[in-house]
Amino acid sequence: MDLTTPALLFPAISLLLLAYTNRFLSLAQVIRQLHASPDPSSPVVMMQIPGLKRRITMIQYMQSFGVLSFLMCALSMLALFVHSEAAGKLMFGVSIVTLAVSLVLSLVEVLVSTNALSVVVDDIQRMADKIPKS
Template identity: 40%
Template structure:
């Protein structure tokens, strides 16, 4: 088995930071869309808007879990470095493995969220095509 050093978990810092930036940008985009949709829904309560609101609620929930899992992964990487520093290498290996698992779950949630986002855009395009055709 290869030895886990301080640099191994440190390598994930930049990757996780970039991922968290992307997640935050998604979250901010959803916030803007939801505010806009809220105004439209107050004006007219259409089925299309309700479907979009439900879709956004799901995507927002997924994004929240992506962020929680990503931040937890980063936290466990820091804990891994501390455990290595105080010579608890066995615990460090297990904690680092858990950090990797949380990162994998975060990315899996991202894949699901992208699928839902693409489907939402397809519905939106379909609605626009119906308006063009009529």
């Protein structure tokens, strides 16, 4: 294994961390909008709270595992640079595993996010059903 193998992960991990940051910023915006809504204690908002809390935690772990993957990848390159191939391979393996964990957490966060959208869609549908048809 040479130095270029872990170097291939650098752009992928960087883009992944950028995507995670965008998810976090979008979630923060949604939470702030719900907080500023006329009725932040409405049933629809209250039904979303557990999912929002869960998503905050998941994004935190996604970012943590992504950063750990990036760090292990960099350390792997350093180890390979100083001709410590066994350590380099081990750290590269850890980097791949932590990247996989981060991706699985990302998938679960998407599923939680989709459930939150279902709550809103169901509420819109209930409101539309209450409007008399002409």
